[in-house]
Amino acid sequence: MRTPLLEISNLTKQFGGVTAVNKVNFNVFPNEIIAVIGPNGAGKTTLINMITSIVQTSQGEIKFSGESITGRKTHEVAKRGITRTFQNLQIFNDMTVVENVMVGFHTRTKSGFFSGGFGFSSARKDNKIAYEKAIEALGLVGLKDRKDELAMNLPYGLQRLVEIARSIVMEPNLVLLDEPMAGLNQKESIELVRIILRLRKRGYTFLFVEHDMEMVMGISDRIIVIENGVKIAEGTPEEIQRDPVVIAAYLGEEIIPHA
Numbered sequence: 001m002r003t004p005l006l007e008i009s010n011l012t013k014q015f016g017g018v019t020a021v022n023k024v025n026f027n028v029f030p031n032e033i034i035a036v037i038g039p040n041g042a043g044k045t046t047l048i049n050m051i052t053s054i055v056q057t058s059q060g061e062i063k064f065s066g067e068s069i070t071g072r073k074t075h076e077v078a079k080r081g082i083t084r085t086f087q088n089l090q091i092f093n094d095m096t097v098v099e100n101v102m103v104g105f106h107t108r109t110k111s112g113f114f115s116g117g118f119g120f121s122s123a124r125k126d127n128k129i130a131y132e133k134a135i136e137a138l139g140l141v142g143l144k145d146r147k148d149e150l151a152m153n154l155p156y157g158l159q160r161l162v163e164i165a166r167s168i169v170m171e172p173n174l175v176l177l178d179e180p181m182a183g184l185n186q187k188e189s190i191e192l193v194r195i196i197l198r199l200r201k202r203g204y205t206f207l208f209v210e211h212d213m214e215m216v217m218g219i220s221d222r223i224i225v226i227e228n229g230v231k232i233a234e235g236t237p238e239e240i241q242r243d244p245v246v247i248a249a250y251l252g253e254e255i256i257p258h259a
């Protein structure tokens with residue numbers, strides 16, 4: 001039997017009287033692409049925030065590579081190889097593209113990004129490795145040629161790719177993406193899908209939250225559907241598209257993408 005990379009058991013989050021996530025269970029296996037979908041306010045971001053320890057769980061357990069990571073500090077979770085992107089772009093406008101990606105490396109090294117200029121030899125060595133890794137990551141998202149441009153001068157869709165490059169610079173075991181397609185035009189969306197599939201071929205595992213059903217149905221191995229904090233369905237894209245419970249939850253909204 002395959003061993004899950006991520007095991008979510010009975011996961012629950014209460015914000016005061018609101019149960020944002022309610023006894024959710026699912027697994028993610030290595031090299032899978034798993035989508036989490038659900039109407040607005042369903043609890044999707046809260047779920048990702050609990051996995052990365054930005055939000056503390058009220059109940060339940062998160063295991064990663066067989067070990068509990070429930071209640072760990074965010075940097076400890078990152079150290080174990082879980083990275084993420086956010087719903088809103090987190091780009092440092094006054095840094096170049098490659099520097100933006102290097103930030104993802106330094107979150108996990110001892111010296112830290114901003115000590116690089118002081119000439120400490122370990123920091124300098126870290127910086128060299130970070131630069132090389134960042135260039136490699138930029139190559140994977142097709143942005144190597146833009147490495148020296150200020151990130152703010154890139155179009156929105158390419159800034160999103162800078163974030164993806166930053167999230168993979170440390171070669172993580174699991175990448176969490178929170179609405180990666182938000183704000184992208186059609187050409188950019190197609191490119192992002194291509195990149196995610198390319199990264200999967202290189203061994204990456206993705207868990208992502210998304211409203212773009214065309215992407216979700218086209219790219220996911222399995223889909224987890226959440227409504228009002230509760231998992232109401234889990235299955236392949238085909239299973240989810242014909243699940244009456246899911247169709248009812250979306251109240252007739254289009255969950256089957258247009259051809």
Ligand SMILES: Nc1ncnc2c1ncn2[C@@H]1O[C@H](COP(=O)(O)OP(=O)(O)OP(=O)(O)O)[C@@H](O)[C@H]1O
Pocket residue numbers: 015018019020038039040041042043044045046047
């Ligand atoms: N920090 C918080 N304090 C109080 N309530 C919160 C907090 N964060 C989220 N909630 C509530 O938890 C519920 C789930 O929110 P969440 O953002 O996880 O949903 P979502 O599925 O990601 O929504 P969307 O698709 O609109 O991004 C909502 O009712 C929201 O108002």
